[in-house]
Amino acid sequence: MRENGSHKSGEVALEFDAWFQCINGCSGRYELNEVIYNCPHCGDLLEVTHDLERLKKRSAEEWKNLFDERYRRHDWPYGSSVWGKKELVCPNVDNDNIVSTYEGGSNLFWAERLGQQLGLEELWVKQCGMAHSGSFKDLGMTVLVSMVKQMRTEGQDIKAVACASTGDTSASLAAYCAVAGIPAIVFLPRNKISMTQLIQPITHGVMTFSLDTDFDGCMKIVKSICQEKEIYLANSMNSLRLEGQKTISFELTQQFDQEVPDFIIVPGGNLGNVSAIGKGYEMMYELGIINKLPRLVCAQAERANPLVRSFKRGFKSFKSIQARKTLASAIQIGAPVSVKKAIRALQKFDGIVEEATENELANAAGRANKTGLLCCPHTGVALAVMEKLLKRGVIKKNHRVVVISTANGLKFTDFLVKYHSNTLRGVEPECLFKPYELPADESRIRQTINEALDGNLTV
């Protein structure tokens, strides 16, 4: 803990500053290099708070120009789209300690054909899965692992970094720790994640526990293990990660030439991402970089929908549930850690929470893939929810809509294989494509093609 407004004696004052603070407003500020995840007064989550007054000393124009100058250039570490916004993300890390894989800068894909098919003029898919470890988690993990490197460099006894995961977090933590040479421990629910997601931490050589429980069970265990300060907790209860994730908002603003879209649709499980995106837009709004806010939509799987239930009660209460098995395994979470932050963000951003069934999410992904995307099931959830809001008239034809694609579809090819072979329970595939398995017999092949050409080759 530190005195309000100042660093511990002996430290040089930073030009910019950030600290941990209780989300419920309890007193107390804590350094970002302290091992602390919860408020000592009320036990609730902490959040990273930035000294906005110092940040406001630069004009909106100056920030915009600075970010644009750095964007995707090669000046370490600012070419990373996370560290290109370092002052607003984590000014307290020395550049020497930054562990980066050139995060962000992912394509904002204009889904022109899909939009046309659905009757939406401006549908954009933010391809966050085009990342080192294949998901948006890298955006936050670079901040957390960099801070751990800094703490170890400063002499703190952190023996390992640990997380519970539905697959993407562990892959990201493992990759960054392997890059930095820091030991890591990951806890995964057995048989509930894809083989691709399981092999990532294994091949990075980190300690991988595959446990007979679900994500919420893994979370309980990692929280207990991390009571010992020498094992540092990397889950999103550790709000350092949200600081990196919020750069999705900064980047969308750059990619839309400072304009703000009408709707942003984010798959929601642990609810860190929707909170982070909200926080990013809020910060830009306060700094005058933008002058309106988007509507945020949190998209949940119907089989893991605690926030949908709370939304229907006007957010008057929230109850954890037992999440049921869903294809959208990364958001199969019944007791989301960041629920308070998410509700706060959704209330500020005129937010909506909506759900998608297994059939809806799989077919939304199938339809999108036919137009050249390669969606993970969670992106399917977001797309299905977008379609619902469009049908319902909440999203209108001329709205500019961004769907956040959270992970690389290559991580979930099992899902696609099963979809196209019609073996997913509860799913009636609309896009049933199969390969033609033939001997290398030219005349048979030619005949097959000619028949197709006479019909319509695009299936």
Place this chain on the structure above:
Amino acid sequence: MRENGSHKSGEVALEFDAWFQCINGCSGRYELNEVIYNCPHCGDLLEVTHDLERLKKRSAEEWKNLFDERYRRHDWPYGSSVWGKKELVCPNVDNDNIVSTYEGGSNLFWAERLGQQLGLEELWVKQCGMAHSGSFKDLGMTVLVSMVKQMRTEGQDIKAVACASTGDTSASLAAYCAVAGIPAIVFLPRNKISMTQLIQPITHGVMTFSLDTDFDGCMKIVKSICQEKEIYLANSMNSLRLEGQKTISFELTQQFDQEVPDFIIVPGGNLGNVSAIGKGYEMMYELGIINKLPRLVCAQAERANPLVRSFKRGFKSFKSIQARKTLASAIQIGAPVSVKKAIRALQKFDGIVEEATENELANAAGRANKTGLLCCPHTGVALAVMEKLLKRGVIKKNHRVVVISTANGLKFTDFLVKYHSNTLRGVEPECLFKPYELPADESRIRQTINEALDGNLTV
């Protein structure tokens, strides 16, 4: 065919110009929108030739500044790192016809830890697999599919685009055609590519043939099918693709602030990529953008090594072989299409051709993954060859070395699963990591961790 030096009458002269021309120097120039793949005189490959004199009217400095201004910005289509070099790639396509997924700009990963372990100060891995369809093939496919869109717009009767593939080409072709709404047909060798690679064209809804033959057999069939002009050939015999792929060189030059590395190591199967990278450097050299050339290294799997055999004979002759089954399935090619172009490039660039066994490629990938990379088997081939040249003293400690990582490791997780479970024939895994499969019993987990912490947690 057109008159030398001028477009067909009636067309507006382009500020810059490019055309097809025979690689053996036979007379004749052909428009890039003609359906022609081979020289009508000698039957050999064509290549895209640029009007260098026109390009030289701009100074090296002007080109450099133009490319840098556009690099990863949001001005369509120049934010794509391929189209950001449009004048040097394919000036003949109208921007309206460009089909792009924001190609290039992939991380040039500084493999600091791996380099340290191997005793190499500057080891860089160009992450070409961080692409829309998960491989470097997108760089070329955007050019080819854009040209097809242009030809169709101009009224040419092209009913479909076809390719034979070892997996990555078909995934890329399928994605781009799905984005553009153009029918596609792909030919894949049955049971010789990963399930992930097979599902990509299927989910994009293109006509997918899974044939009982190998790549060379698929190639034979597609060539025959494409005799009919209404089915356009997308294999790298079609040299339009190489024009996009050569931007790897342009981009490396930008990423190294106009410096040229000492060695570039490229996995080699059909040999288009090594040819393209050579062509890119050559073009920059002629335009004065760089003033030295890198040494090119082509890395082949020992089980599919026709170019290694030719290199050992001083390139005096080249014989196709029957490629044997290798983990590096994307380069399991015995009759490489671009062999002449590759040999020409390697001779100009003081090139080397070297091979890696199954054991070498798998363990090179395993070691790299332990330092945070996620290598496909082909990247493993390149890394293994790099290690060999380092041991042999050809590559020295202080050389700057770039390894081209051609595909996303997420496409080849089967390989990693088998590697870490020690079920790959001919491979003795050095990095045998396994998950701890346990019930969610905290005390047992804690004990396991403590034992590991007492030992060495990084495996």
